Amino acid sequence: MLSVMRNTTAGAGRPAGVQSIARAAAVLRALERSPGGLGITELAAITELPKSTVHRIVAALAEEELLSRPDDGRVRLGPAVSRLGAAAHEAVAEHLRPVLIELRRELDETVDLSVLDGAAARFIDQVPAPRRLRATSSIGELFPLHCTANGKALLAALPDEAVEALLPPRLAQLTPQTITSRAKLLEELAQVRQTGLAFDREEHTLGIAAVGVAIAAGEDPVAAISVPVPAQRFGEIEAEVVAALTAAASRARKLLSGAAT
Numbered sequence: 001m002l003s004v005m006r007n008t009t010a011g012a013g014r015p016a017g018v019q020s021i022a023r024a025a026a027v028l029r030a031l032e033r034s035p036g037g038l039g040i041t042e043l044a045a046i047t048e049l050p051k052s053t054v055h056r057i058v059a060a061l062a063e064e065e066l067l068s069r070p071d072d073g074r075v076r077l078g079p080a081v082s083r084l085g086a087a088a089h090e091a092v093a094e095h096l097r098p099v100l101i102e103l104r105r106e107l108d109e110t111v112d113l114s115v116l117d118g119a120a121a122r123f124i125d126q127v128p129a130p131r132r133l134r135a136t137s138s139i140g141e142l143f144p145l146h147c148t149a150n151g152k153a154l155l156a157a158l159p160d161e162a163v164e165a166l167l168p169p170r171l172a173q174l175t176p177q178t179i180t181s182r183a184k185l186l187e188e189l190a191q192v193r194q195t196g197l198a199f200d201r202e203e204h205t206l207g208i209a210a211v212g213v214a215i216a217a218g219e220d221p222v223a224a225i226s227v228p229v230p231a232q233r234f235g236e237i238e239a240e241v242v243a244a245l246t247a248a249a250s251r252a253r254k255l256l257s258g259a260a261t
Contacts, residue, residue, distance in 0.1 A: 020057075023049055027057050028066065028077070032118075034165075037074030092223050093125040096215070096252050100127045100225065103248040107241060112226045114150040117142065119166045121151040121224065137228075146171045146185055147178045149200040149212030150224040156192035157214035157221035163189065177203045196249070197242060198224075202231050209234035211241055213249040217256045225249060 026047040031038060040058065044051045058075055061067040065080035093113055104111045104127040113125040120142040137143075145151030145166060155163050163186070171180045179185045192198045200210040212226030225248060227241050234241075 023047070023053065024057050024061060027054065027061070031067070031075060031077050037070075037072070037076040039074055043075060092256075095255055096223065096225070097125060097127075099248050099252045099255065100125060102251075103127075103225070103227070103244055104129065106244045106248075107227060107237070109227050109229050109237075109241065112137065112150065112228065113223055114143070114154075114226065115223050116145075116154045116221060119145065119168065121145055121148060121154055124223070143204065144172065144174070147174055147200065147203040148226075149198045149210035149228070150226040151212075152185075152189065152192055152198035152200070153212040153214040153224040153226070154221050156189045156198060157216055160186075174204055175202055175206050177201055177206075179203065196246070200228075207231050211238070211245060213245055215249060215252045215256060217253075222256060223252075225252060 026049070027043060030043055030046045034042075038046070040051055040054050043049075043058070044054045047054065049057075058067055058069070062069060062078065065078040068076050068078040070076070092115065096113055100111045100113055108129055108131065110129040111127045112123055114121045114123045116122075121144075123137055123139055123141050123143070126137065126139060143151060145155050155166065158166070167182060167185070171178070171182065171185065173180045179188065196213055198212045198214075200208075200212075202209055207230060208228050209231045210226050210228040212224050214221040215223045215225060225245065227245055229237065229241065
């Protein structure tokens with residue numbers, strides 16, 4: 001997964017080599033937000049780079065399979081990006097697995113790790129609860145962002161323009177509790193930014209509630225840790241889950257930053 005685009009006026013005042021890398025990164029980030037592809041003119045406008053520069057960058061990245069240009073002429077991310085993303089996800093999961101295991105031991109509830117994958121959240125690791133009645137999902141499964149704890153945590157860690165780009169025109173209603181109003185969802189995301197905690201109160205699946213936190217490295221979210229719980233016992237243990245998850249998120253951020261735990 002590439003980090004989402006922030007300021008794409010890339011490279012001003014930098015050495016030539018660093019400037020070229022920054023400009024290439026700006027192109028890749030712009031395409032990450034546009035899975036349907038972009039034309040050269042659109043890329044130039046978004047990245048605030050000359051069209052001639054974008055042409056050169058696209059040609060160079062296409063040679064490395066980081067970009068592709070099918071017959072419709074629109075530039076898209078190439079197969080090499082998917083391979084790099086998969087390797088990065090595996091590394092994150094391996095790095096954070098001790099945190100997931102410790103959190104599961106504290107709560108005796110399932111703990112999930114997910115990453116932003118396009119306009120969805122993808123589960124990349126899970127430590128299931130040692131209970132008969134528990135919440136589980138398949139590794140690799142994609143979940144919508146607007147109605148899941150991990151998805152809302154990841155959205156709240158992004159700037160508003162990236163959130164607007166990722167959300168579909170209509171928010172699908174999966175249960176009677178699902179938020180389908182963009183305005184209401186954006187209000188909730190503002191609250192998540194203040195508290196650091198995102199909730200799913202049977203919004204994705206009836207009978208399952210969850211709380212999630214985003215784990216960032218620098219300005220961008222790397223992953224989200226979430227704890228799904230059968231709704232019938234979530235109310236009783238919500239405060240305990242929040243406290244344990246908040247502490248686990250702190251440990252995870254220290255691990256990713258290279259600090260001693």
